[in-house]
Amino acid sequence: MVTIKDVAARAGVPEKTAMRALSGMTMGKRRDARERLERVMKAAAELGYQPSEIAKALRKGRTRTIGLLVGSITNRYFASLAETVMDEAEQHGYRMILELTRWNVEKSIFCLEHLQRSRVDGIFYASGHFPEERPCLEKLRNAGLPIIMLYRNACGIASVGRDHSVSLPLAVQSLAGKGVSNATLSVWDSRTPQDEVLMELFRNACRKYGIAPALHHPHSLDDMDALANAAPPALICDAPYCLKHFCSAIRGRQDYHPHIIGIYDEWNWLERPDSLCGAILLQSEKQIRLAVHELIGQIEHHTEPDTLSIQSRFYCRENFNDIPAKDLASRHLFPF
Template sequence: MKKLSIVDIANELKVSKTTVSFILNGRAKEKRIGEDLVERVTKYVEEVGYKPNSLAKSLRTGKSNTIGLMVEDISNPFFASIARLIEDRAYKNGYKIIYCSTDNDTQKTRELISMFRDRHVDGYIIAPPEGIEDDVEQLLKDGLPVVMFDRHLPKVNTDYVEIDNLFSTYNATRHLIQQGYKNIGFVTFASSQTQMLARMQGYKDALKESRFAPVVKEIVFNQDEEMIIKPMMAFFKKHQDLDAVVFGTNHVGTCGLKVFNTLGIKVPGDMAVISFDDYDVFKLYSPPVTAIAQPVEEIADNVITVLLKKLNTKGGSTASHSIILKTNLQIRGSSSGLKID
């Protein structure tokens, strides 16, 4: 079969080369090209069997129109919803997203960066584990834009989109104190990532202001949920004086609710509850659980906007943005005030 070029297609259909190119690169919507024309071009292309090899094209143009997205764990609803929103917005802008889970594993993340690199990814969106500073520096040195989200690497000067973690847990803990709770625990995953340290600090700051003593349980993350529930069960059995708890992540919060169900701990009668991250489990629990809602749409919007700006700036400026977004404390039945006897 004769190998057709975009020019051949454009001549045959009497439309411009640019239009054909936009359509074949999935940018028709963005460029407001009419559906009739899109269908005429794609139909013809199917008939004649024209297949642009995008890798060959990427070697020629230096662009693959693909973005690599690395989350910690795609089965976590927070990362899953962010990934979905980023994918949507990227697709509307003519970019495809390929993603993978880092598992917070430094070695795995380095391998994945290298794989993305060999596959000519144009830009990187990473929720970074610790220890990948050198790899990210190398990407930046080679002119490949990197935007981080959820947390950042303090020693690497690159763009990131985060939320105000410290204020979020400070504010949530203050809310419990104002409701009359005095023995407030904090249960979270053991981590020295920036966002997790800040969440811990916000909780401690609020308690310190009121001269209450912190009661903290840090649990080592485990894929097997039973290994998270067991130590939490022991913690709540030991600290029967707690009247409220702040959970550091949605995953910890969900496990906590399971522990309360098993131990027969009533919410909020025996224990007031606030969890980081908002999702359906918290909305549909009885009583609904007060949650620190991250602005997932805004996070996704900002991440993709910053990255697209970098991608569209030839020889891109190296000035980096830190965007810190606000969370929203969704107050629900699980943190309502203590009954005064």
């Protein structure tokens, strides 16, 4: 492995001189200084010298890396999220380190602490939030490590969440227009303030339009089978894969034709079932790029952490052709 000492010896200059030249520091305007710079650069090229990113980070106090925590990348949404974070980070001169929590609280805490030890400049937390993580998150925040979360949280940590305050009441109103008197909201029991807001919006909208509300919290796909057997007359579901399973479970039943509304984004919209009567759609790419931008603002400009949100939009079935679906995989296809 070629070191700075080897480059200095080949160029015939002191190590400090070689170090200053390779770090981009000015060498002055004198002819002899320019000649030393040229000798150092030539020696580095001849030897194939590559500067240590670790050493550079230690000198500057910044690694230009962002840690991303997600539960998994085996579904379209989180794979697209990771791709977007990496792309936006690279546009700002940062690299991304990916950590998978597998939706496990112990693993999640380990990943957070590992990223801190890896000296990342900031953390984008996009995994499911567990209350047990709060002490760890608060410790990192109090240590001055910039963090942004995908979900509104009780830790006082900055977030870029989703706002269904307009779209969800419109969805409930559409069900009322179809004569629905009972509706169920199915949402993962993730124990986040964001889900609490969603459930309260649903209850208030049902009250306004004279619909009896019911809440359903799936912990597994078996719970979606149980919901299919219960046969709710109308369903709004905030878990696309759960909804896909539900629709598969009721396929072929001649006696049951529920009104179904799914909550999607432009990435997983392509996986929707055909039986939807409406959809709530979020511009996830805009949300994720905004979150990365906010995180880098904390890192570079020490901006105050803020809680932002992106408005979702309701589409009835007749307007599905207006939904801006995106398949990020198609951007990277090439002919063989």
